Amino acid sequence: MAPHALDSIPTIDVEPLVRRFDDPGLGAFPDVRDVIEQLDHACRNIGFFYATGHGVSRELMDDVRSLSHEFFKLPDCEKMRIKMTPSSGYRGYQKLGENVSYGMHDCHEAIDYFREFGPEIQDLELAKTVMGPNQWPENPKRFRAVMEDYVDQLRGLSKAILRGVALALGGEADTFEGSRAGDPFWILRVIGYPPKDSLESPESFGIGCGEHTDYGLLTLVNQDPEIPALQVKNSSGKWLWADPVPGTFVVNIGDMLKIWSNGLYQPTLHRVLNSAMDFRISVPFFYEPNFDTKVEPLSFCLGNSKEEEKPVVYGEHLVKKVLTNFA
Numbered sequence: 001m002a003p004h005a006l007d008s009i010p011t012i013d014v015e016p017l018v019r020r021f022d023d024p025g026l027g028a029f030p031d032v033r034d035v036i037e038q039l040d041h042a043c044r045n046i047g048f049f050y051a052t053g054h055g056v057s058r059e060l061m062d063d064v065r066s067l068s069h070e071f072f073k074l075p076d077c078e079k080m081r082i083k084m085t086p087s088s089g090y091r092g093y094q095k096l097g098e099n100v101s102y103g104m105h106d107c108h109e110a111i112d113y114f115r116e117f118g119p120e121i122q123d124l125e126l127a128k129t130v131m132g133p134n135q136w137p138e139n140p141k142r143f144r145a146v147m148e149d150y151v152d153q154l155r156g157l158s159k160a161i162l163r164g165v166a167l168a169l170g171g172e173a174d175t176f177e178g179s180r181a182g183d184p185f186w187i188l189r190v191i192g193y194p195p196k197d198s199l200e201s202p203e204s205f206g207i208g209c210g211e212h213t214d215y216g217l218l219t220l221v222n223q224d225p226e227i228p229a230l231q232v233k234n235s236s237g238k239w240l241w242a243d244p245v246p247g248t249f250v251v252n253i254g255d256m257l258k259i260w261s262n263g264l265y266q267p268t269l270h271r272v273l274n275s276a277m278d279f280r281i282s283v284p285f286f287y288e289p290n291f292d293t294k295v296e297p298l299s300f301c302l303g304n305s306k307e308e309e310k311p312v313v314y315g316e317h318l319v320k321k322v323l324t325n326f327a
């Protein structure tokens, strides 16, 4: 069935999935079935939804963003102490305009954290590009501990949502575990979008973040309240605002889910416009497959399209993206 273009982004209360996460009969509960149906609808038709009932406290979500504000307010020389370079595995701080989307300098500064590799991956030639220690600032003092706690919680939440997505596709709940995504790579991007009229040469930048799809399985975005900035392109090509709804995550699917679902769940183009007068923070968490996994259509998804999606090794896809982002 062709996707049905939605004119608004649905909200899904994922609480039953979170509460019953470890129940072996997960897919049989009526409340879980209800969530699965909503997930299927959202993933087929728009690839985006707001998640409520996710169990991450409002205090933690707010804390993550306010520590990020504090960091970006520091003088440049202090921020540059955790500068991202090729030898840091592209992990660390990038100043305004360093990230590039399709040739335009994005109007944001950011810190990238990537999952650190265990010994099995350390020997992989492919992993060398993004290998290195994560870089944590000395200030704010609580930054590292709070972000690490946040990553732990979002890993658990993403796994729970993906159990629902797996059931929605008609697979077993643990489809995205084990050798597919049981040892998930992840990325945390702490992003700051300055108001454009605060810049000395606004003409040298593109928009906050140029249109793109995300690279992996699932993205969970925690954005500042009251600043509409994120836009999502629906299947009729219309840009919809994903306005902030305090206490929710904006969730979207990534490139790898398209391959695994053989085209049924397509990642959606989105972009960021920073037209507000205030500095905006957004902290997306990207939950990805195992770094060395070969992603190919799931056997029970082959019938979703006449053509078969081409397999890719997730790590190759990521490295290619990272290298073009900082060209």
Ligand SMILES: N=C(N)NCCCC[C@H](N)C(=O)O
Pocket (backbone or CB within 6 Å): 099, 100, 101, 102, 106, 187, 209, 210, 211, 212, 213, 214, 215, 216, 286, 321, 325
């Ligand atoms: N890990 C993820 N998904 N990061 C998204 C960054 C998107 C901007 C990037 N310049 C691009 O064009 O892809």
Ligand SMILES: O=C(O)CCC(=O)C(=O)O
Pocket (backbone or CB within 6 Å): 189, 191, 209, 214, 221, 223, 229, 230, 270, 271, 272, 282, 283, 284
């Ligand atoms: O800032 C946002 O709301 C989203 C950023 C984004 O799409 C990304 O970093 O992939």
Ligand SMILES: [Fe+2]
Pocket (backbone or CB within 6 Å): 212, 213, 214, 219, 270
């Ligand atoms: Fe994105």
